[in-house]
Structures are given as C-alpha cells and as structure tokens.
Amino acid sequence: MSSTATDVVRLLTVKDGTLAVAESLTGGLVAVEVTSVPRASQAFRGSVTACATEREHEPLGVHATAPTANGAVDAQVAGRMPVGVRRAFGADRGVATTGVTGPGPQDGRAVGTVFVAAGGPFGVDSGSAGGGKVEALRLNGDREEIRRESVRSVLALLLKELAGEQTGNERAQDTERNGGF
Template structure:
C-alpha cells in the first residue's frame, strides 16, 4: 500500500467524503491500493473496471460518439469516466485511468500514453481543468518502462492527482471561510 493511498483515505475520512474509481489499463490496481489501507471502508464506495471500450459507455456514461471518433485513450474519455463513476456510485470524488500499458499501441496511441482524471465536488478554475467538464481535471502522462511499471505509475499518478484536488478543495473552503470571517474582504 502506498503513502498516497493512505493519505487519500485519511483525508476523505476526516472530511466525511467518499471515493469511486473507474479503471481501464490499471485493471483494479487503484481500487486494490485504496482498499489495502485500514479503514478504507469509511471512504471507498466502489469501483468499475471497464476494460472493454463499450463498457466505458454502458457503465460509466462516456459519450459513444467520443469513443468511436477518438478511442478509449483520450483525455475527455478519462474525464467522463471519472464523472461517470462518481455519479454511478454516488461518491463525492471520482477518479479514472485510461491508457496503453502495452505491449502494443492502441487506437493509434503509443505504449505509455496514459490519462488520469479526477472529478470532485467543485470545479477548479477553467484553465487548470485541462479542458475537462464539470469539477474535473485530467493529466496526460507519457510513461516509460514495461507494462507493470506503466500500470504502477498510473496508480501513483491518479492518487497524486486526487490529493491535489483534495488540497485545492480544502484551500478553497478555507478561503471562503476566511472571507466570511472578515466581512467579505
């Protein structure tokens, strides 16, 4: 279990918030990492491993036209997976992984192309959202190494992205409370 997963569970539990996970190339590794943390049941709602492209549409609500035109390895697909699992499983936060772990390229994308996404309760500023809709953010990764290394780094990266989202959400709430205390100034 990683320190990232431990910190995610700790922060979500303290805040009384929940997490849902949508995975493709990681095949359940993110969910396994989170649930390895003692007390994860306080925050973890569940996961959907949508390895097959049509399941991304059917179970997670990813736009079928988007999948047909761009394939499953796409930043907008990652964003829609995160938002879709969040909605489907009734969680405060949704995270997603999609990409090419190898050994062969997929949808014209080289091995190591990965997109990780987070969708949370409030939208970050539009510039930081990477074009994602709603309260989401997507990070594009170009990873090196074998299949196992690419999948492991994808898990680490999506948990790090969630921690960033949790930190910025906390900072935003603290700013709002401070503004209230100071009479709106």
Template sequence: MNSPATEVVRLLTVKGETLAVAESLTGGLVAAEITAAPGASQAFRGSVTAYATELKHELLGVDAGLLAARGAVDPQVAAQMAAGVRKALGADWGIATTGVAGPDEQDGKPVGTVYVAVDGPAPGLSDGGKVASLRLNGDRAEIRMESVRSVLALLLQELAGEQTGNERAQDTERNGGF
C-alpha cells in the same frame, strides 16, 4: 509518511466525502491500493473496471461518438469516466485511468500513453474535471503501477487544495507544529 492511498482515505474521511474509481489499463490496481489503506471503508464506495471499450459507454456513460471517433485512450474519455463513475456509484469524487500499457499500441496511441482524471466538488473542477496526460516508460507492470501513483497524486492535489484552515491546523498539531 503515509502512502498516497492512506493519505487519500484520511483526507476523504476528515471531509466526510467518498470516492469511486473507474479503471481501464490499471485493471483494479487503483481500487486494490485504496482498499489496502486502513479505514478505506469509511470513504471508498467502489470501482468499475471497464476494460472493454463498450463498457466505458454502457457502465460509465462515456459518449459513444467520442469513443468511436477517438478510441478509449483519450483525455476526454478519461474525464467522462471519472464523472461517470462518480455519478454511477454516488460518490463525491471520481477518478479514472485509461491508456496503453503494452506490449502493443492501441487506437494509434503508443505504449506508455496514459490519461488519468479526477472529478469532484472542488470549484476548479466544475468545468469537467481535471486530466493529466502522461507519457510513461517501462514495461507493462511499470506503466500500470505509475498510472496508479499518478491518479492518486492528482486526487491528492485536489483534496489538499480543498482542505479548510481548521483541517490544516489539525494537521500542524499532529505533526508537532511543523
């Protein structure tokens, strides 16, 4: 079975669509995972690692009032990051990660609080994208890697839901009719 990143690249390529990534706590790990997949250049536009809070506003268009009121670790911030990177990099899809990897809490949020978001052309996303709230355990590295897996899984759900019947038929043929 393909890795989640390889499957993301495959589905985007089949659809002729592109992806942009906005990262905070993952610090470029999502982009690295995607670009490790064969054929990534067909679908991956680029990424913005906006680690500093002000860059989330300056580069990704996250509402400054929202950041001031709630901090960077917030579901609405994640949604605005995904929408902002999609717009800034001219992609069909945008995904984002924000959260607290540790060792200390941030903005009053405990270690392991993570929000991942996807924004794209799917009909169900027209109301501001989709955000998953995560409460992760482990050390800093484990929290960051699980955040990568989670944002790719969220995107895969949306991409798979968007497949046409023809694409599903091609998948069935490739998999021996199962």
C-alpha cells in the same frame, strides 16, 4: 499500501468524503491500493474496471455523452469517467485511468500513453476535458511499470485536489486529530 493512498483516505475521512474509481489499464489496482488502507470503507464507495475498448465506458455513460474519434484512450473520455463513476456510486469524488500498456499501440496511441483524471466538488466537473481534471502522461517501462505509475499518478492528482480544498483551519484540525505535527 502507499503513503499517498493513506493520505487520500485520511483526507476523505476527515472531510466525510466519498470516492469511486473507474479503471481501464490499471485493472483494479487503484481500488486495491485505496482499500488496502485501514478505514478505507468509510470513504470508498466502489469501482468499475473494464478493459475491452468497446465496453470500457458503457457503465459510466461516457460514450453516450462524449463520443470521440480517438477511441477510449483520450483526454475527453478520461475527463468524463470520474463524473460517470461518481454518479454510478453516489460518491463525492471520482478518479479514472485509461491508457495503453501494450504490447502494441491501441487506437493510434503509443504504448505508455496514459490519461488520469479526478472529478468532484473541488470544481472540476465542468473542466475543459469534459468533466474532470485530466493529466496526460507518457510513461516508459514494461506493462507492470506503466500500470503502477498510473496508479501513483491518479492518487497523487486526487491528493493534490483534496489538499487544495482544505483551508488553514481545516488543516490545523486535521493535524490535531491525527497526532500533532
């Protein structure tokens, strides 16, 4: 378990927040990372993992609302995935990963092309990418390295958004609840 996942779960539980995850290239690794943290069940609502391009986003209603000529590995699709997974699981926040791990290109996208996204009450569900805050990544390495960096990146994006929600008073209360400075 990573310190980022621990911090995400801590902030979610402090806020009585909930999280759902939509994954493609990471194949469930984001959910594994989050649920490896003690008390994650207080915040984690569930996940959707699908890797077949033609079926990838159907459970989330992505293609029905945002078809794209670029296929599943696209910023607009990535931005819609957190919205769909939040809706599917009744969660406050959602994160998503989509990308190409290889061995070859997919939908005209090179190996290492990844999009991670976060959506929730921090005001990004109507963002320019079609629903969530999206980061485009160009990762190097083998399949496993690309997947691991994608997990790290999406959790870091969520942590940044969660931390941005806290006011100074909430930060002081959180610090006090979790053992001081």
